[in-house]
Amino acid sequence: MKYGIIGTGWIAESFIEGARLKCGADISAVYSRTAEKGNAFASKNGIPRVFTDMESFLASDIEAVYIASPNVCHFPQSKMCLEAGKHVICEKPVTVTSAQYAECKAIADSKGLVYIEAIMYMHTPGREILRESLNSIGRISSAQFDFSQLSSKYPAYLRGENPNIFNPEMATGAFMDLGIYCVYPAIDLFGMPSKITADSVFLDSGADASGSALLNYSDKLVTLTYSKTGQDYSGSKILGDEGTICIESISKLVLGLKFDSEGAQTVILPDVPKAELMGFEAEDFERFIRNIRDDKYALCDETTRKVLSVMEKIRECSGIRFGKDDNDA
Numbered sequence: 001m002k003y004g005i006i007g008t009g010w011i012a013e014s015f016i017e018g019a020r021l022k023c024g025a026d027i028s029a030v031y032s033r034t035a036e037k038g039n040a041f042a043s044k045n046g047i048p049r050v051f052t053d054m055e056s057f058l059a060s061d062i063e064a065v066y067i068a069s070p071n072v073c074h075f076p077q078s079k080m081c082l083e084a085g086k087h088v089i090c091e092k093p094v095t096v097t098s099a100q101y102a103e104c105k106a107i108a109d110s111k112g113l114v115y116i117e118a119i120m121y122m123h124t125p126g127r128e129i130l131r132e133s134l135n136s137i138g139r140i141s142s143a144q145f146d147f148s149q150l151s152s153k154y155p156a157y158l159r160g161e162n163p164n165i166f167n168p169e170m171a172t173g174a175f176m177d178l179g180i181y182c183v184y185p186a187i188d189l190f191g192m193p194s195k196i197t198a199d200s201v202f203l204d205s206g207a208d209a210s211g212s213a214l215l216n217y218s219d220k221l222v223t224l225t226y227s228k229t230g231q232d233y234s235g236s237k238i239l240g241d242e243g244t245i246c247i248e249s250i251s252k253l254v255l256g257l258k259f260d261s262e263g264a265q266t267v268i269l270p271d272v273p274k275a276e277l278m279g280f281e282a283e284d285f286e287r288f289i290r291n292i293r294d295d296k297y298a299l300c301d302e303t304t305r306k307v308l309s310v311m312e313k314i315r316e317c318s319g320i321r322f323g324k325d326d327n328d329a
């Protein structure tokens with residue numbers, strides 16, 4: 001598969017590494033807003049062509065695009081790529097709103113193209129293991145999913161700079177960046193909640209620094225916590241009446257332990273080499289392109305739609321806003 005890359009941050013490098021390792025991906029071109037950054041990224045990552053003009057990038061012979069730009073760019077760039085006939089795998093959150101996602105997916109469907117969110121949770125082998133393991137811990141009454149990671153950009157923010165990640169105009173902040181990783185397992189493992197409550201604390205920039213959401217299912221409560229201004233070391237937990245599952249990384253689904261009712265532990269989610277992590281989503285993406293009727297593709301679409309609608313509700317409850325007067329960014 002001949003890929004074009006949009007965005008020249010570290011995450012694009014991780015995707016390239018994983019896609020090359022797992023699928024032998026041909027990373028054929030990169031789009032950057034500046035020739036300087038584009039050339040530096042291309043030479044570091046062995047990419048033959050650099051474009052600074054989106055139209056020429058999309059007129060080239062690339063077949064698929066991986067988008068790793070700030071969240072606010074995902075919708076217009078996804079739309080442009082799909083309209084140009086390219087398959088798209090776009091970083092999380094795939095779009096800001098459900099309506100934007102539905103619009104892009106409709107374009108993809110009408111052209112027989114694949115459009116997916118680059119969310120590790122849905123594609124890592126750990127997902128199936130986790131789902132299977134839930135059957136052995138009895139009745140589940142509560143779960144806590146946490147992704148709290150002190151941002152490397154926070155010192156710059158405190159110095160008065162305006163990094164994208166703390167700039168609401170980029171549709172970023174703790175919830176969009178990290179909270180999404182907590183929403184995915186909740187929806188995938190337990191379905192849609194009957195009630196959602198949520199709140200956040202905000203920086204002066206208007207970005208949410210950290211927050212919590214409570215998802216009420218009739219038989220269980222699922223708590224989501226996320227922060228970019230504090231570091232968690234205790235991970236995520238799922239509590240049943242016959243056992244407990246503890247997971248160190250809910251985004252990568254690695255380092256998971258199951259405790260039985262006696263407290264004896266078994267490793268259920270082993271570590272995965274960093275180079276492979278983003279290769280799983282590239283593998284699924286390429287499989288969906290070969291067979292657009294793959295059941296997992298339909299599942300990814302359905303889960304993304306549910307997750308985006310829950311995210312809209314959590315943002316509404318928490319007062320997380322991006323545009324001047326609305327949530328549409």
Ligand SMILES: NC(=O)c1ccc[n+]([C@@H]2O[C@H](COP(=O)([O-])OP(=O)(O)OC[C@H]3O[C@@H](n4cnc5c(N)ncnc54)[C@H](OP(=O)(O)O)[C@@H]3O)[C@@H](O)[C@H]2O)c1
Binds near residue numbers: 007034091164177
């Ligand atoms: N899957 C994961 O584990 C993971 C991890 C981190 C981030 N992400 C996601 O990846 C995406 C990018 O995150 P990031 O932290 O790399 O973002 P970023 O550094 O703010 O921007 C990424 C790239 O987009 C371009 N860009 C920057 N500002 C822009 C602007 N105002 N308008 C248009 N393009 C701009 C830049 O490339 P040029 O200057 O070369 O154009 C930059 O290298 C986000 O959606 C984030 O959620 C995912």
